[in-house]
Amino acid sequence: MQQGRLDMYNRLLPTAHKGWLYLEEIFNRVFSPRFNPLYYLGAISFFFLWLVLVSGIYLLFYYRINVDEAYKSLEYITNEQWYLGGIMRSIHRYSSDGLMLAMLLHLVKEFLNDRYHNWRWVAWVTGVVLIVTFWAAGVTGYWMVWDQRAQVIASTTTKFADFLPIFGEPLQRAFLSNGAVSNLLFIGVIFIHLSIPTLLLAAAWLHVLRISRPVINPPAALNWAIGILLFIMCLAAPAASKMPADLSVAKASFGIDWFYLPIYPLMYALPVWYSWSIIVGGIALITILPWLPRFKRLPKAEVILENCNGCELCFKDCPYEAVFMKKRSDGRPYEFEAVVAEEKCASCGFCIGSCDFHAIDLPDRTEKDINEEISNLLKLPASEPKILAVICNYGVNVKGLINPDTRALKDMPHVRVLHLPCIAMLQSSMMEYAFKAGAGGIFISGCEVNDCHYREGNKWLEQRLLNNRPPVLKKKEVDPQKIRAAWMSAIHRDRFLDELKGFSNELKAKKVEKKMILHQFIKERLTVPGIIILALAAVVTLYISNTPYTFFGEKDSLLIFSFKHSGKPSKVQKALSEEQLAKLPKHMRSSAEVVLKRFPVYAEIYVDNKKVLARSFKPAGLWENGSSFAFEKVVTEPMVHKITIKMSESNNTDKFDYVYEDTVDFKPGMAVAFDFDEKENRFFIAR
Structure with a gap:
């Protein structure tokens, strides 16, 4: 049952869940539920997405898609066209x-509130994809600037990607020196960056596909406040490039955007396989959370066709588009009939509460079952007016x-508790039945305003209750x-008891002092303290997006x-005879020898006669008959060093085919790259 699942959830994450609810409570006091940004994280994400798309098009x-012009073009619009x-x-x-901040907070909120299981798996998975x-998109965007930060991103990303055995030549070699960087690579990066918005829009559409009336626009006051604060940020701390990329410079110390680049210090410092694993x-773990643990799906709503008149109320009220209307199939004099899409059904009971004709039910808890439960709860004697407390799970x-035997509150035995999957399952006829069964009053407690578990x-x-939506009282x-009726979250136990006692006293005194619907923290406009909190969030965001890191x-x-070089053949297929060639199709005839396998290339590096690297580099290819590739980095002390490089084409650790010696001045914070010239068969310093 849902209550059992909720109990399990509360055992696993009680502290974090309560902490989030208390944060929402603070924001409700400052903003009111009407303007609480924590209730509009998805809509705020859409607001930022439109700004990103419009500014990106401009x-x-x-x-300029060019190694030499990319940095200059952005510097021009930043400085010359600053306005x-x-x-x-x-x-x-x-x-x-x-x-990114809004999406991450949205993900955390849905996780802590247990809103990702069963029918919600589509929204969860597409949210992770988004x-x-x-x-x-953010990483490739930083790459396109081609400054010092982009240089680190490019070299680290290619190191990470080279772990996959799908590239013939290591991508890192494209960033060996300034002369090695190709415009073609920039075209690929910008292609990825521009293709991503299409994927984003598709994923965003799938994200809200199973949701009726998705909220994609925050209240106008929030939009204006966020927009104005964003504009102030742009004037106070305009986005700027770092120093131009220079692959001969190893020094890399700059402000890092922790919203997009938090894994780069990890990837830079740890072995590649470790980074991939993490x-x-x-x-993968976050993506499959909806199935960990795998909860048993609750029975889905069922239409009682003989009672259905096709009024469409269940269709209009369903929060997940799990009910749809189709042409009548039983010949009765109505145009439509309701049908439940089981894969979308949340078993929330909305449709039961919306149907005034008893035409839809949950198999494990029918309207008849609930009425019998109400009757049993209220038939027990009480010294005060009996109150039926209807509480959302x-x-x-x-x-x-609650007393488990009588379902009465321990300190208020005249109050009997009825739990429902969602408060919207409470049908008007159920309330009428409760009064006929002896209830002196009905106290309804649902989720906090704008934060209903079922939306x-x-x-x-x-x-x-206010007769503004059928079925009415x-x-x-x-x-x-x-x-x-009062709307409360899980942390409002004291408020629940206070309101319930007050309602009980009013019934005893036969004097009603409060309205039917109780709301807290009502505000008609965004308050100054709320704007201050948004401004503080903007300042924190500004700092996190540009935190110094070395x-x-x-x-x-x-x-x-680095090098690209082929080892000597270790296994060769001899040239075929003329008779053997004649038996082959013309396009397969070749009189040359075929290399089936090559030796690894072995290399050693000495700095001032001290060995700092000794490694064999396997040939590429499924059959290990391609070239060997190397890309290694060694940290050295800034000074003049004697560099010796030895390389063997046959994986021989004693006999070397090529030896390079030179005295090189290593300056502080600089990089010196050594490559192998295949034509001249010698090592050289790449510029």
């Missing part, structure tokens, strides 16, 4: 940070307060003054060793 008109291009660049940068995809394993936590439960029930059968200090130097 920047594209000025960007528009510079602001657009800053909007693009800070909106991207805001988008985060990973936009992360890739990153891929972490993403995901609302206020009353665990430990719209408290909203729909409130409208029904029949005033001849029900006295509205004997109904009280990848490689200026007190050391770097020796880079």
